[in-house]
Amino acid sequence: MKARTSKPGGEVGPPVAGQRSVARRPSKRLIGASERRAAIVAAGLDEFTAKGFAATRLDDVARRAGVAKGTIYLYFKDKEALFEELVRTALGPLVARLANPPTGEGSARDAVRTRAELFVREVIGTQRGDLLRMVIAEGGRFPALADFYYREVVSRGLAGMRKLIEYGIARGEIRNPEIAAHPQLMAAPLVMAVIWQGLFRTQAPLDTAAMLRVHLDLIFTDGRTA
Amino acid sequence: MKARTSKPGGEVGPPVAGQRSVARRPSKRLIGASERRAAIVAAGLDEFTAKGFAATRLDDVARRAGVAKGTIYLYFKDKEALFEELVRTALGPLVARLANPPTGEGSARDAVRTRAELFVREVIGTQRGDLLRMVIAEGGRFPALADFYYREVVSRGLAGMRKLIEYGIARGEIRNPEIAAHPQLMAAPLVMAVIWQGLFRTQAPLDTAAMLRVHLDLIFTDGRTA
Amino acid sequence: MKARTSKPGGEVGPPVAGQRSVARRPSKRLIGASERRAAIVAAGLDEFTAKGFAATRLDDVARRAGVAKGTIYLYFKDKEALFEELVRTALGPLVARLANPPTGEGSARDAVRTRAELFVREVIGTQRGDLLRMVIAEGGRFPALADFYYREVVSRGLAGMRKLIEYGIARGEIRNPEIAAHPQLMAAPLVMAVIWQGLFRTQAPLDTAAMLRVHLDLIFTDGRTA
Amino acid sequence: MKARTSKPGGEVGPPVAGQRSVARRPSKRLIGASERRAAIVAAGLDEFTAKGFAATRLDDVARRAGVAKGTIYLYFKDKEALFEELVRTALGPLVARLANPPTGEGSARDAVRTRAELFVREVIGTQRGDLLRMVIAEGGRFPALADFYYREVVSRGLAGMRKLIEYGIARGEIRNPEIAAHPQLMAAPLVMAVIWQGLFRTQAPLDTAAMLRVHLDLIFTDGRTA
DNA sequence: AATGAATGAGCCTTCATTCAT
DNA sequence: TATGAATGAAGGCTCATTCAT
Structure with missing residues (x-):
């Protein structure tokens, strides 16, 4: 029994793919605060549903959302708050x-x-x-x-x-x-x-x-x- | 959202009572390997259902089963194997x-x-x-x-x-x-x-x-x- | 041993009162650069003496001084420079x-x-x-x-x-x-x-x-x- | 003003140097629990006095004591407890x-x-x-x-x-x-x-x-x- | 000049797993 | 077989610093 970790799916939320290009500042202010928040929520949905609450790493959520880890904490108090939202x-x-x-x-x-x-x-x-x-x-x-x-x-x-x-x-x-x-x-x-x-x-x-x-x-x- | 951790209940499984007594060696060789295994499974049931898979610490399972942490690994390959069992x-x-x-x-x-x-x-x-x-x-x-x-x-x-x-x-x-x-x-x-x-x-x-x-x-x- | 964090006192330095009012832009250009600098130093004094060097957050200093966090860096090279000053x-x-x-x-x-x-x-x-x-x-x-x-x-x-x-x-x-x-x-x-x-x-x-x-x-x- | 970080001295406690050899298990049970505890305290003394409470990293304490980071927590509840001790x-x-x-x-x-x-x-x-x-x-x-x-x-x-x-x-x-x-x-x-x-x-x-x-x-x- | 959102390196702490005894 | 001290990788969260606006 080995835990499966990811899953291709993802019907809800914008794709958000493509972030993490080599250039250090790919988009930044091209998107507003609410889009950023939505991207985090969407990434969180992907990760939480794929791995469960405890096994989800905010690092992965951040990466998937195309933001830095710390950015999550600008929008959500902690992991639980993100999950609730x-x-x-x-x-x-x-x-x-x-x-x-x-x-x-x-x-x-x-x-x-x-x-x-x-x-x-x-x-x-x-x-x-x-x-x-x-x-x-x-x-x-x-x-x-x-x-x-x-x-x-x-x-x-x-x-x-x-x-x-x-x-x-x-x-x-x-x-x-x-x-x-x-x-x-x-x-x-x-x-x-x-x-x-x-x-x-x-x-x-x-x-x-x-x-x-x-x-x-x-x-x-x-x-x-x- | 604060996680609740324990819960009094526990209808299933052998009693496993008597563990956690003051004396460090309560039984040892008084019980055989299969009883020991059963005690671990019973303790695991208590802990897993109370805290979930990820939040359960094998330390707690061991303590509740009245065995040392390492003993669990004599009977189960790892945490997942215990859960399956x-x-x-x-x-x-x-x-x-x-x-x-x-x-x-x-x-x-x-x-x-x-x-x-x-x-x-x-x-x-x-x-x-x-x-x-x-x-x-x-x-x-x-x-x-x-x-x-x-x-x-x-x-x-x-x-x-x-x-x-x-x-x-x-x-x-x-x-x-x-x-x-x-x-x-x-x-x-x-x-x-x-x-x-x-x-x-x-x-x-x-x-x-x-x-x-x-x-x-x-x-x-x-x-x-x- | 739990760290104590704040302390009411504050005899030294200009009053710096009035900051933190509800209106977001209390003064801005009503005060010159040197007053602004002084406000930062005064706020730093409060915070550093209350919490120690490492535990002081520049965020708090900025808030207390009524300026944005980045503003501190217009006047001081870094945290240490502020402390020295x-x-x-x-x-x-x-x-x-x-x-x-x-x-x-x-x-x-x-x-x-x-x-x-x-x-x-x-x-x-x-x-x-x-x-x-x-x-x-x-x-x-x-x-x-x-x-x-x-x-x-x-x-x-x-x-x-x-x-x-x-x-x-x-x-x-x-x-x-x-x-x-x-x-x-x-x-x-x-x-x-x-x-x-x-x-x-x-x-x-x-x-x-x-x-x-x-x-x-x-x-x-x-x-x-x- | 650049923070000085280490200092050669170290009058108190055993030297404890030499740990961290290439062989994975250099000593382990060659020393007893109280020696190990003493080594941690001695290393903590070195590090805390050299860097101050907040700037001391338990990673460094562990390395200096020749133990793994987690080992510190077997002997002390947390960083503050170590400092008090x-x-x-x-x-x-x-x-x-x-x-x-x-x-x-x-x-x-x-x-x-x-x-x-x-x-x-x-x-x-x-x-x-x-x-x-x-x-x-x-x-x-x-x-x-x-x-x-x-x-x-x-x-x-x-x-x-x-x-x-x-x-x-x-x-x-x-x-x-x-x-x-x-x-x-x-x-x-x-x-x-x-x-x-x-x-x-x-x-x-x-x-x-x-x-x-x-x-x-x-x-x-x-x-x-x- | 001023802002404050964003960054990301860094650190304390936890815990599954190992292994000398 | 059983132990439990030791390990060390991992992760949540913080915060000094940067920079687009």
Whole structure:
């Protein structure tokens, strides 16, 4: 068992590649402070998801971001602050979209399916998925992070889900109304898929779409629209 | 975000009590090599689940196991080997029980329910749950571990689950036979529960039992037996 | 042993007040280069005496002086140059007063006593005392500073002292004329007092005035005038 | 002003030179734990007195002691603990000798002179003198150190001095009994000499012996014995 | 002249691993 | 087999100094 260290991927954030040319001052003031900050966050996302929190060296983050090590500390108090920011940045906007109020027209099933597909597209198998897996594991040791994550991501996501379920119940689409008390059941296959693809993609790739269709069939009375 | 470091719990593994007594040589040759090895694994389980892979110090593992630091290297090649062994030891036997062939008498729902309850009892909220969360996160970085985990734990667990589903289909208990192609759907709420209790227990404890009942109601036609 | 970092005092140097106001540009061109330089020196005095040479951060000096960090380098080659200048500025003028030629009228004892009292007032327990202690310790590692200090401060101070002693011998006030060869003996209790108050003020405050009276009594034949 | 960094001297502690030979395991267990500890303290004394507290690198201490950097941490909690220990070790035994009860026979002047000569021989111009100068300067920033130093060194030394003075008064040797209230006056020229030789040795060496003779003449009525 | 963002060398401390005993 | 002292590489963070603006 030898630890794998890097990974080609990197869907989130600007490429930032090309830094580290021989000329000592390649860009410097060509980019503003916020771009620089974004480059650090993007590099951090790459490194943290590839190596985990403890094994990530800020040296590598700096190199990947094309800045000096000390520069990181101009923008973030320490390694943990960078990690937190990164979770916020990478997952926050997505959750906002997932927690969108139900559109009001169309079926609840379609609304759920649309959101699930967004999740599949934007999270499963991407760095965001890796990050989510990181939070799952490290969260227990960083109560502040778990707190933040619950407040900003989970509770909002679940609230949105519950709204959708109630909407579906009102429309008579939901087979068993008791699920309204357990919106986690609606999300569970998505979490399962994130984990599966992160760990067992190579051993046994998961047909996420098919699985989700069956999942929706279990919950909704009529899948004609899917 | 300050890292939390220890945790009182510890349901899994042999007691290992008595270590750390004042007398420096508490037992020595009173215990054989395999007991010694077991003590190290048990201590490793405590430490790894409490602090994570990187933050665990072999010094602490040794102290907790009541052996010298160097002794660990007599039994394990390195830190990673100990971690692998520990996953094997802590989760292997459990999987064997979960993957038991269906008993042949009684309903499939009961069989699933029984196994789920075993999982809830033995994993969720215990060190095994913490370990499972660790594997979820670190697995991506330890391909050998992910491999092993897939072979020894996941594929066997899923095979058992599939058997149960087919048994249920044969008995006409299953609402939607398509679930046979996605046994992950059966397990997803359990995974979700492990994660939830590990991370958000304090913010919003989950009524696992209630959730599982609804879950079974979604899948099985008749819950009268539950 | 935890390092103490700041200290309220600050008798020496221009006020430098008003800096650190909320408005980012408090004065700028309202003050000339020499005022700016003086502000830096004054801030340096505060910081160096409070934290020592190595522990002083130029960042803090700059902030306290109300200038940008880079500005310091417009006036001083580096940290050491600032420290040297500061010693020159803070102790030079005082020495000039201490080394004043004997007034010609009045007793030698009174002249010594007057100068000692000046020293007590202006040095002991003040920032100048802290600075003197710094020089005592760091001097060995900064030969140029020790040189300067010897030339500008010590040799001149001792020469003045010797003059006073000879004046006293001529007037028959001195008990033992051999002290003329060792003017350091005259100053030794003052040095002792600076050190004592700097280190042991809290444990056992020193009655400097009483000690000095006895000291003079040992050297001068008649203390009636004191 | 360029900082001088090393210094050939080194009166205290075993030489410890010669370590770092090409062979990877030159001695190791040839020396015991306490010798190793002593070597670290001795190396620390060299380095701290040569460079000051902050500028001393534990890397250099380790190299000079012939051990690995990490080894220092087996014996001392951190840099400060090493420094404290070093002060204790280097100055403690000396103080014990200086604070010896007066012998009971012979003149007080002789007793003082003997102790002063011991101080001159063992402190002035040696590493112990450098260390003393360090304490003088850093003490203000390390209250715990100043505390320790006052308790272990200064108060004991002064108490011994006071005893001697009272012994001298009883024998009628002391010119001015008021000095009993200010034993610091007795020690002041010694402190002065330590500082002088540490800083101005090269500019103007001090004839310490001559100065001390005059000092004693000022205090004692009869110097015939000196 | 003045700024302050950026740099990167440097250092204390930790800890997995080794090995003489 | 067991020990635990010793090792030394590694990494987070600081801060004097530089330089584009």
